[in-house]
Amino acid sequence: MDSEALRVTGLSGGYGAVQVIFGIDLTVRRGETVALCGPNGVGKSTLVRMISGLSRPSSGTVLLGGRDVTSVPGAKRVRMGLTTVIGQQAFGSLSVRDNLRMHTYPVPRHHERPDTAVDGALAVFPRLRARADQPASTLSGGERQMLVLAKTLIQRPDVLLIDEFSLGLAPVVVGGLLELIRRLAAAGVATLLIEQSVNVAMSVADRMLFMEHGTIIAEHTPAELRESPDLARRLVLGGHAQ
Ligand SMILES: Nc1ncnc2c1ncn2[C@@H]1O[C@H](COP(=O)(O)OP(=O)(O)OP(=O)(O)O)[C@@H](O)[C@H]1O
Numbered sequence: 001m002d003s004e005a006l007r008v009t010g011l012s013g014g015y016g017a018v019q020v021i022f023g024i025d026l027t028v029r030r031g032e033t034v035a036l037c038g039p040n041g042v043g044k045s046t047l048v049r050m051i052s053g054l055s056r057p058s059s060g061t062v063l064l065g066g067r068d069v070t071s072v073p074g075a076k077r078v079r080m081g082l083t084t085v086i087g088q089q090a091f092g093s094l095s096v097r098d099n100l101r102m103h104t105y106p107v108p109r110h111h112e113r114p115d116t117a118v119d120g121a122l123a124v125f126p127r128l129r130a131r132a133d134q135p136a137s138t139l140s141g142g143e144r145q146m147l148v149l150a151k152t153l154i155q156r157p158d159v160l161l162i163d164e165f166s167l168g169l170a171p172v173v174v175g176g177l178l179e180l181i182r183r184l185a186a187a188g189v190a191t192l193l194i195e196q197s198v199n200v201a202m203s204v205a206d207r208m209l210f211m212e213h214g215t216i217i218a219e220h221t222p223a224e225l226r227e228s229p230d231l232a233r234r235l236v237l238g239g240h241a242q
Pocket residue numbers: 015018020038039040041042043044045046047
Protein backbone atom coordinates (compact mmCIF):
# COMPACT_ATOMS: atom_id res chain seq x y z
CA MET A 1 0.00 0.00 0.00
CA ASP A 2 1.18 3.51 -0.86
CA SER A 3 0.93 5.01 2.61
CA GLU A 4 3.01 2.25 4.22
CA ALA A 5 6.43 3.71 4.99
CA LEU A 6 7.62 0.66 6.94
CA ARG A 7 6.30 -2.87 6.87
CA VAL A 8 7.82 -5.74 8.83
CA THR A 9 6.53 -9.24 8.13
CA GLY A 10 7.28 -12.45 10.03
CA LEU A 11 10.58 -11.13 11.39
CA SER A 12 12.48 -13.66 13.50
CA GLY A 13 16.04 -13.96 14.73
CA GLY A 14 18.44 -13.39 17.60
CA TYR A 15 22.02 -13.91 18.59
CA GLY A 16 23.65 -17.13 17.36
CA ALA A 17 21.52 -20.05 18.43
CA VAL A 18 19.46 -17.92 20.82
CA GLN A 19 16.21 -16.75 19.22
CA VAL A 20 14.98 -13.43 20.62
CA ILE A 21 12.40 -12.25 18.05
CA PHE A 22 9.53 -14.51 16.99
CA GLY A 23 7.58 -13.64 13.84
CA ILE A 24 6.99 -9.90 14.31
CA ASP A 25 4.50 -8.16 11.98
CA LEU A 26 4.11 -4.39 12.11
CA THR A 27 3.36 -1.44 9.86
CA VAL A 28 4.01 2.29 10.23
CA ARG A 29 2.26 4.58 7.75
CA ARG A 30 3.48 7.92 6.46
CA GLY A 31 2.98 10.60 9.11
CA GLU A 32 2.21 8.02 11.79
CA THR A 33 3.99 7.58 15.13
CA VAL A 34 3.91 4.06 16.56
CA ALA A 35 5.32 3.35 20.01
CA LEU A 36 6.76 -0.02 20.97
CA CYS A 37 6.66 -0.69 24.71
CA GLY A 38 7.43 -3.62 26.94
CA PRO A 39 9.52 -4.79 29.89
CA ASN A 40 13.33 -5.00 29.79
CA GLY A 41 14.82 -7.74 27.67
CA VAL A 42 11.77 -8.62 25.54
CA GLY A 43 13.63 -7.85 22.31
CA LYS A 44 12.73 -4.24 21.44
CA SER A 45 16.31 -3.16 20.68
CA THR A 46 16.99 -6.37 18.79
CA LEU A 47 13.98 -5.65 16.58
CA VAL A 48 15.25 -2.10 15.93
CA ARG A 49 18.68 -3.48 15.00
CA MET A 50 17.08 -5.84 12.49
CA ILE A 51 14.91 -3.13 10.92
CA SER A 52 17.87 -0.74 10.67
CA GLY A 53 20.14 -3.40 9.15
CA LEU A 54 22.59 -3.63 12.08
CA SER A 55 21.59 -7.30 12.57
CA ARG A 56 20.28 -9.84 10.09
CA PRO A 57 17.02 -11.65 10.81
CA SER A 58 16.90 -15.41 10.32
CA SER A 59 13.58 -15.05 8.51
CA GLY A 60 10.99 -12.45 7.57
CA THR A 61 11.07 -9.26 5.52
CA VAL A 62 11.54 -5.52 6.01
CA LEU A 63 9.92 -3.20 3.44
CA LEU A 64 10.74 0.51 3.18
CA GLY A 65 8.23 2.44 1.11
CA GLY A 66 7.17 -0.87 -0.44
CA ARG A 67 10.74 -1.91 -1.37
CA ASP A 68 12.17 -5.08 0.15
CA VAL A 69 15.37 -4.02 1.98
CA THR A 70 15.86 -7.22 4.00
CA SER A 71 19.20 -7.91 2.27
CA VAL A 72 20.23 -4.25 1.91
CA PRO A 73 23.11 -3.15 4.20
CA GLY A 74 22.29 -0.65 6.97
CA ALA A 75 24.33 2.22 5.45
CA LYS A 76 22.37 1.93 2.22
CA ARG A 77 19.07 1.91 4.13
CA VAL A 78 20.07 5.34 5.53
CA ARG A 79 20.40 6.64 1.97
CA MET A 80 16.98 5.12 1.23
CA GLY A 81 15.42 7.24 3.97
CA LEU A 82 15.73 5.17 7.16
CA THR A 83 17.39 6.91 10.12
CA THR A 84 18.02 5.16 13.43
CA VAL A 85 18.61 7.08 16.64
CA ILE A 86 20.31 4.93 19.27
CA GLY A 87 21.88 6.60 22.31
CA GLN A 88 23.75 9.87 22.15
CA GLN A 89 26.82 9.09 20.07
CA ALA A 90 29.00 11.99 18.88
CA PHE A 91 32.65 12.45 17.93
CA GLY A 92 33.86 14.30 21.02
CA SER A 93 37.01 15.85 19.57
CA LEU A 94 35.18 17.28 16.53
CA SER A 95 33.22 20.50 16.72
CA VAL A 96 29.43 20.45 16.75
CA ARG A 97 29.43 21.77 13.17
CA ASP A 98 31.85 19.08 11.95
CA ASN A 99 29.80 16.37 13.65
CA LEU A 100 26.82 17.61 11.66
CA ARG A 101 28.81 17.90 8.41
CA MET A 102 29.65 14.20 8.64
CA HIS A 103 25.96 13.45 8.41
CA THR A 104 25.47 15.39 5.21
CA TYR A 105 27.02 12.45 3.36
CA PRO A 106 23.72 10.55 2.87
CA VAL A 107 21.86 13.78 2.07
CA PRO A 108 22.51 13.95 -1.70
CA ARG A 109 19.17 12.24 -2.31
CA HIS A 110 17.75 15.66 -1.41
CA HIS A 111 20.31 17.62 -3.48
CA GLU A 112 21.03 20.03 -0.65
CA ARG A 113 24.43 21.68 -0.16
CA PRO A 114 26.11 20.28 3.01
CA ASP A 115 26.52 23.71 4.65
CA THR A 116 22.91 24.63 3.89
CA ALA A 117 21.74 21.39 5.52
CA VAL A 118 23.93 22.04 8.60
CA ASP A 119 22.77 25.65 8.95
CA GLY A 120 19.14 24.57 8.57
CA ALA A 121 19.47 21.99 11.36
CA LEU A 122 21.31 24.43 13.66
CA ALA A 123 18.57 27.01 13.14
CA VAL A 124 16.16 24.64 14.90
CA PHE A 125 18.41 24.44 17.99
CA PRO A 126 19.67 27.95 18.93
CA ARG A 127 21.49 26.59 22.00
CA LEU A 128 23.44 24.23 19.76
CA ARG A 129 24.09 26.94 17.18
CA ALA A 130 25.72 29.04 19.91
CA ARG A 131 28.10 26.12 20.50
CA ALA A 132 28.65 25.18 16.86
CA ASP A 133 32.42 25.63 16.99
CA GLN A 134 33.14 23.98 20.30
CA PRO A 135 34.10 20.30 20.64
CA ALA A 136 31.13 17.96 21.07
CA SER A 137 32.83 16.54 24.19
CA THR A 138 32.08 19.83 26.00
CA LEU A 139 28.30 19.62 25.45
CA SER A 140 25.92 18.88 28.30
CA GLY A 141 23.75 15.75 28.12
CA GLY A 142 20.78 17.71 26.87
CA GLU A 143 22.88 19.56 24.28
CA ARG A 144 24.32 16.27 23.09
CA GLN A 145 20.78 15.05 22.62
CA MET A 146 20.04 18.13 20.53
CA LEU A 147 23.06 17.25 18.40
CA VAL A 148 21.56 13.80 17.78
CA LEU A 149 18.27 15.40 16.78
CA ALA A 150 20.03 17.89 14.50
CA LYS A 151 21.78 14.97 12.77
CA THR A 152 18.39 13.34 12.32
CA LEU A 153 17.01 16.48 10.68
CA ILE A 154 19.97 16.55 8.28
CA GLN A 155 19.33 12.99 7.19
CA ARG A 156 15.76 13.94 6.23
CA PRO A 157 14.33 10.49 7.01
CA ASP A 158 11.12 9.04 5.63
CA VAL A 159 11.23 6.49 8.45
CA LEU A 160 12.68 7.22 11.88
CA LEU A 161 13.54 4.53 14.44
CA ILE A 162 14.18 5.85 17.94
CA ASP A 163 15.47 3.51 20.64
CA GLU A 164 15.08 4.54 24.29
CA PHE A 165 15.86 8.15 23.60
CA SER A 166 14.25 9.67 26.67
CA LEU A 167 16.06 7.49 29.21
CA GLY A 168 17.72 9.67 31.86
CA LEU A 169 16.84 12.95 30.17
CA ALA A 170 15.37 16.04 31.80
CA PRO A 171 11.63 16.49 31.06
CA VAL A 172 12.34 19.68 29.14
CA VAL A 173 14.65 17.81 26.75
CA VAL A 174 12.12 14.99 26.34
CA GLY A 175 9.51 17.67 25.58
CA GLY A 176 11.76 18.99 22.80
CA LEU A 177 12.09 15.50 21.34
CA LEU A 178 8.34 14.96 21.35
CA GLU A 179 7.79 18.32 19.68
CA LEU A 180 10.27 17.36 16.97
CA ILE A 181 8.56 13.98 16.41
CA ARG A 182 5.23 15.79 15.99
CA ARG A 183 6.72 18.22 13.49
CA LEU A 184 8.33 15.41 11.52
CA ALA A 185 5.05 13.45 11.57
CA ALA A 186 3.20 16.50 10.21
CA ALA A 187 5.74 16.51 7.38
CA GLY A 188 4.94 12.85 6.63
CA VAL A 189 7.74 11.07 8.52
CA ALA A 190 6.84 7.63 9.91
CA THR A 191 8.30 7.04 13.38
CA LEU A 192 8.73 3.84 15.36
CA LEU A 193 9.53 4.87 18.92
CA ILE A 194 10.91 2.42 21.48
CA GLU A 195 9.99 3.95 24.79
CA GLN A 196 10.20 2.71 28.38
CA SER A 197 7.84 5.34 29.69
CA VAL A 198 4.29 4.57 28.63
CA ASN A 199 3.28 8.11 29.61
CA VAL A 200 5.87 9.60 27.26
CA ALA A 201 4.83 7.18 24.50
CA MET A 202 1.13 7.92 24.98
CA SER A 203 1.70 11.65 24.62
CA VAL A 204 3.02 11.32 21.08
CA ALA A 205 1.95 7.97 19.58
CA ASP A 206 -1.01 7.25 17.32
CA ARG A 207 -0.80 3.56 18.17
CA MET A 208 0.97 1.61 20.91
CA LEU A 209 2.36 -1.90 20.45
CA PHE A 210 3.31 -4.02 23.45
CA MET A 211 5.97 -6.72 23.30
CA GLU A 212 6.60 -9.72 25.46
CA HIS A 213 9.02 -12.62 24.89
CA GLY A 214 9.90 -11.48 21.38
CA THR A 215 6.34 -11.16 20.10
CA ILE A 216 3.77 -8.36 19.89
CA ILE A 217 1.02 -9.27 22.34
CA ALA A 218 -1.27 -6.24 22.15
CA GLU A 219 -2.06 -3.05 20.25
CA HIS A 220 -3.99 -0.11 21.67
CA THR A 221 -4.55 3.56 21.00
CA PRO A 222 -3.51 6.03 23.73
CA ALA A 223 -7.23 6.83 24.19
CA GLU A 224 -7.98 3.17 24.99
CA LEU A 225 -5.18 3.11 27.55
CA ARG A 226 -6.32 6.35 29.17
CA GLU A 227 -9.74 4.80 29.65
CA SER A 228 -8.18 1.77 31.30
CA PRO A 229 -5.08 2.76 33.32
CA ASP A 230 -4.72 -0.76 34.76
CA LEU A 231 -4.38 -2.20 31.28
CA ALA A 232 -1.33 -0.05 30.47
CA ARG A 233 0.32 -0.94 33.76
CA ARG A 234 -0.24 -4.67 33.23
CA LEU A 235 1.08 -4.54 29.69
CA VAL A 236 4.25 -2.73 30.67
CA LEU A 237 4.98 -4.91 33.64
CA GLY A 238 4.36 -8.03 31.54
CA GLY A 239 2.84 -11.25 32.71
CA HIS A 240 -0.93 -11.11 32.37
CA ALA A 241 -1.55 -9.00 29.32
CA GLN A 242 -4.93 -8.43 27.63
N1 LIG B 1 24.69 -9.04 21.66
C1 LIG B 1 23.89 -9.92 22.30
N2 LIG B 1 24.26 -11.23 22.41
C2 LIG B 1 23.45 -12.12 23.02
N3 LIG B 1 22.26 -11.82 23.55
C3 LIG B 1 21.84 -10.55 23.47
C4 LIG B 1 22.63 -9.54 22.84
N4 LIG B 1 21.95 -8.36 22.92
C5 LIG B 1 20.80 -8.64 23.58
N5 LIG B 1 20.74 -9.96 23.91
C6 LIG B 1 19.62 -10.62 24.61
O1 LIG B 1 18.47 -10.55 23.79
C7 LIG B 1 17.30 -10.32 24.60
C8 LIG B 1 16.57 -9.09 24.09
O2 LIG B 1 17.38 -7.95 24.33
P1 LIG B 1 16.97 -6.50 23.82
O3 LIG B 1 18.09 -5.58 24.14
O4 LIG B 1 16.52 -6.59 22.41
O5 LIG B 1 15.72 -6.21 24.74
P2 LIG B 1 14.95 -4.83 25.02
O6 LIG B 1 13.51 -5.16 24.99
O7 LIG B 1 15.45 -3.77 24.11
O8 LIG B 1 15.39 -4.56 26.51
P3 LIG B 1 15.72 -3.16 27.27
O9 LIG B 1 14.42 -2.45 27.40
O10 LIG B 1 16.27 -3.65 28.55
O11 LIG B 1 16.72 -2.45 26.41
C9 LIG B 1 17.80 -10.21 26.03
O12 LIG B 1 17.60 -11.46 26.66
C10 LIG B 1 19.27 -9.91 25.90
O13 LIG B 1 19.98 -10.43 26.98
